Amino acid sequence: MLMPSIFGEDLFDDWMRVPVERETNRGYRTTELMKTDIKDVDGSYELSMDLPGFHKEDVKIQLKDGYLNIQASRTENKDEKDNHGKYVHRERYTGQCSRSFYVGKELEHEDIHAKYDNGVLVVTFPKEVKKKVPEEKKFISIEG
Known part of the structure; x- marks a missing residue:
């Protein structure tokens, strides 16, 4: 039709x-917000996310229950006044977006590294986390 x-x-x-x-x-x-590419780079994953118009302070990353949660929020006010201080144009914008990725319960906060530059957030984390084996107590035998 x-x-x-x-x-x-x-x-x-x-x-x-x-x-x-x-x-x-x-x-x-x-x-166009939060478009994400994930690459396999030498035993790690590199997550690259587009966040145009956001500042580093607007972005929060949290690891909870095996999920990597990324949230970006922004508030913007635009005021344009004439010569007499009366509004000619006035806009307010508040927006928020978020994404979650399952990364596994073995991952710790220390394993995740993030960098934000020029509207692109890059988060790297290992593919496999080496399980921390508790140290076995070994004693040295004493002769005599």
Whole structure:
């Protein structure tokens, strides 16, 4: 079935994508947030996540019950006033997004390393964690 269009664009494009792809005031679509690549690098995994528009302070990483939880939240206020101090334009934006990855219950906080640079979060952690075997107490026998 053909949909009505004006100037080559489907009239229902915006309506159909709202829950999935919503454009933010910075021009990013929500499907562009938190795009993640995971690479196998020399016995470790490297998780690279796009977080455009966020600052390092906006990002929280937590390890809980074997899940690596990454959350980013941001609040922004834009005020534009005329010469008399009256609002000509005023916007407020609050947004939050999160993702979780199962990494295994053997992983400890010390095993995970994170770096945030230029809108990209890079998290590295080992593929397999060497289980910490409790030290067996050995005694030296005394002769005589």
